[in-house]
Amino acid sequence: MKSLWNDAEAAQFSGPLGLRVYASRLLGRDKALVLHGGGNTSVKLREKNLFGEEEEILYVKGSGWDLETIEPQGFTPLPLGYLRRLTALEKLSDPQMVNELATHSLRAGAPAPSVETLLHALLPHKYVDHTHADAVLSISNAPDGEKRVRDIYGDRVVVIPYIMAGFDLAAYCAREYPKQATQRTVGMMLLSHGAFSFAEDPRESYERMIELVTMAEKYLTARKAWSVALPSVPAAAFKREEAAQLRREVSKAAGTPMLCLCNDSPRFLGFARHPEVARISQGGPATPDHVIRTKPRPMLGRDTGGFGAAYREYFEANAKHAKEPKTMLDPAPRMALDPELGFAAFGRSAKDTRIIEELYEHTIDVILRAEALGGWRALKDRHTFDIEYWDLEQAKLRKSGSPPLFAGEIALVTGAASGIGKACAEAFLKRGAAVVGLDRNPAIADLFKRQDYLGAACDLTDAGAVQSAVDAAVKRFGGVDMLVLNAGIFPSSQAVKDIDAGMWKSAMAVNVEANLLVMQACHALLKLAPRGGRVVVIGSKNVPAPGMGAAAYSASKAALNQLARVAALEWAKDGIRINTIHPNAVYDTALWTEEVLASRAKAYNLTLEQYKKNNLLKTEVSSKDVAEMAAEMCGPLFAKTTAAQVPVDGGTEKLV
Numbered sequence: 001m002k003s004l005w006n007d008a009e010a011a012q013f014s015g016p017l018g019l020r021v022y023a024s025r026l027l028g029r030d031k032a033l034v035l036h037g038g039g040n041t042s043v044k045l046r047e048k049n050l051f052g053e054e055e056e057i058l059y060v061k062g063s064g065w066d067l068e069t070i071e072p073q074g075f076t077p078l079p080l081g082y083l084r085r086l087t088a089l090e091k092l093s094d095p096q097m098v099n100e101l102a103t104h105s106l107r108a109g110a111p112a113p114s115v116e117t118l119l120h121a122l123l124p125h126k127y128v129d130h131t132h133a134d135a136v137l138s139i140s141n142a143p144d145g146e147k148r149v150r151d152i153y154g155d156r157v158v159v160i161p162y163i164m165a166g167f168d169l170a171a172y173c174a175r176e177y178p179k180q181a182t183q184r185t186v187g188m189m190l191l192s193h194g195a196f197s198f199a200e201d202p203r204e205s206y207e208r209m210i211e212l213v214t215m216a217e218k219y220l221t222a223r224k225a226w227s228v229a230l231p232s233v234p235a236a237a238f239k240r241e242e243a244a245q246l247r248r249e250v251s252k253a254a255g256t257p258m259l260c261l262c263n264d265s266p267r268f269l270g271f272a273r274h275p276e277v278a279r280i281s282q283g284g285p286a287t288p289d290h291v292i293r294t295k296p297r298p299m300l301g302r303d304t305g306g307f308g309a310a311y312r313e314y315f316e317a318n319a320k321h322a323k324e325p326k327t328m329l330d331p332a333p334r335m336a337l338d339p340e341l342g343f344a345a346f347g348r349s350a351k352d353t354r355i356i357e358e359l360y361e362h363t364i365d366v367i368l369r370a371e372a373l374g375g376w377r378a379l380k381d382r383h384t385f386d387i388e389y390w391d392l393e394q395a396k397l398r399k400s401g402s403p404p405l406f407a408g409e410i411a412l413v414t415g416a417a418s419g420i421g422k423a424c425a426e427a428f429l430k431r432g433a434a435v436v437g438l439d440r441n442p443a444i445a446d447l448f449k450r451q452d453y454l455g456a457a458c459d460l461t462d463a464g465a466v467q468s469a470v471d472a473a474v475k476r477f478g479g480v481d482m483l484v485l486n487a488g489i490f491p492s493s494q495a496v497k498d499i500d501a502g503m504w505k506s507a508m509a510v511n512v513e514a515n516l517l518v519m520q521a522c523h524a525l526l527k528l529a530p531r532g533g534r535v536v537v538i539g540s541k542n543v544p545a546p547g548m549g550a551a552a553y554s555a556s557k558a559a560l561n562q563l564a565r566v567a568a569l570e571w572a573k574d575g576i577r578i579n580t581i582h583p584n585a586v587y588d589t590a591l592w593t594e595e596v597l598a599s600r601a602k603a604y605n606l607t608l609e610q611y612k613k614n615n616l617l618k619t620e621v622s623s624k625d626v627a628e629m630a631a632e633m634c635g636p637l638f639a640k641t642t643a644a645q646v647p648v649d650g651g652t653e654k655l656v
């Protein structure tokens with residue numbers, strides 16, 4: 001492992017807290033050191049209070065901050081002397097400890113300090129760095145882990161057996177540190193948990209961490225336990241309906257829709273097909289704090305019922321030893337290893353599934369390396385349980401509040417690169433859905449830069465392209481629950497007697513046939529939607545009220561309307577609702593430039609303003625108005641409605 005310290009970069013950070021921020025970000029940049037909010041850092045400073053008295057203050061990382069992106073306000077200031085007095089107490093419950101930390105913060109609005117704050121306080125050095133480095137975990141979780149750690153580091157580190165983070169661990173370290181520490185000590189190893197390094201200087205503390213981890217890497221390399229290859233296995237063709245079926249069962253077990261991310265890359269698939277997978281994958285997490293996201297172990301195969309029964313047993317066996325009564329979490333898995341699908345991660349949000357995937361990618365390395373040293377020794381279930389059901393961890397989850405309307409669900413929107421389609425994508429994202437946007441325009445791929453969005457350039461009249469796009473959607477999110485059929489074209493005006501055959505065919509191909517292809521590709525997925533499938537068709541006012549010169553458009557939209565009505569009849573038994581919106585005069589789309597609008601207004605002898613509001617309510621209809629209706633049609637308001645046709649047009653006189 002290389003030090004990433006760069007003097008020019010460091011110079012942009014001022015003062016000891018600034019350099020604390022910089023070095024913390026360097027740790028966060030290396031995923032083999034810390035992942036997703038894992039690890040923490042601190043600095044001890046002397047500062048004058050309002051009375052001019054010098055005080056020793058500990059600035060420690062607050063929860064909710066990630067080391068990679070931390071800012072100075074991500075550190076919570078606390079009085080060091082008081083914290084040290086706490087570590088000397090005989091007893092302190094974790095809720096009491098949290099209370100003391102919260103009530104002694106020296107800055108209003110500072111985040112809750114790390115549950116490892118007292119460990120930082122008791123170490124004598126100015127800068128303290130803590131990581132959950134993969135290499136160190138592989139060694140401490142191998143047979144004779146403690147002996148190996150002592151052999152590698154000698155008296156350069158203090159070695160602490162596994163104790164759950166919190167007051168007990170801090171109190172143990174407060175007693176043990178002075179006994180083991182020597183002049184040469186630069187760090188502390190917490191077995192089955194992680195590593196600490198410390199120094200008077202931020203760079204030195206950081207580089208000591210790099211050095212300690214490098215020593216572990218060299219130890220593994222010397223024993224051929226660093227780059228552990230997996231036999232290469234050919235991936236099976238992705239079976240999207242099987243993935244969607246699995247997601248449905250997991251959602252049922254969780255009692256709420258869950259997203260499912262599948263990864264059949266060689267590393268994950270090779271691990272899922274490892275001859276010893278049933279033993280090596282079932283031990284427990286690489287470091288305890290993964291468990292709150294991943295549960296203790298992945299499901300093997302797809303037996304969600306069997307997984308739930310085993311989870312209940314684990315809960316009952318361990319809950320009876322807990323100090324206070326515990327309530328069981330849902331028994332659904334958060335990960336699965338399957339010989340065909342590879343690895344699957346389940347979560348309420350796309351971000352959650354990504355985090356789980358990344359945690360397990362590192363877990364695979366940690367397990368294989370420990371195996372190469374003689375055998376992976378995971379934490380015991382009772383330790384994992386203590387973390388999973390630790391009140392402080394449960395509180396973090398509870399704090400997340402009530403989930404958005406479409407959390408855990410997936411919407412696929414066609415023609416999403418602009419206009420009504422783009423507004424629909426936004427409306428569904430705003431309501432917590434993961435969104436798949438399809439469009440002929442390649443800009444669709446980067447329309448939104450967020451983990452709950454997948455954009456794919458796709459010609460919807462090409463059946464093969466539609467199949468691949470739907471496969472990609474299911475691989476990333478696990479299914480399609482809501483479908484918005486928006487893509488369409490508005491051919492140039494032609495009188496019936498002059499209609500060009502090619503133009504007529506392309507209107508039918510895009511406005512009718514392409515929608516049929518998408519509906520057919522998604523039917524089985526909509527049927528498997530945990531809350532039932534929903535389809536919204538973006539029709540047109542031209543269906544009930546066609547316009548002269550727009551035969552191809554009106555006829556194709558009318559055909560689509562009939563297609564939707566028949567599908568509503570046929571798919572109702574599959575729990576799929578299909579409703580149609582008939583928008584009119586939506587002018588904030590790429591189709592309508594200011595010039596075109598002005599010339600149209602002139603043709604009708606109206607001002608631009610009058611032209612835009614030429615409806616009963618004298619109101620302007622925007623893409624957003626249509627999109628909001630589309631999203632609401634997929635929600636509980638329309639739960640009992642199918643085959644409805646709703647105008648969003650400000651009122652059309654000839655339709656009243």
Ligand SMILES: [Zn+2]
Nearest residue numbers: 039116193194
């Ligand atoms: Zn830790």
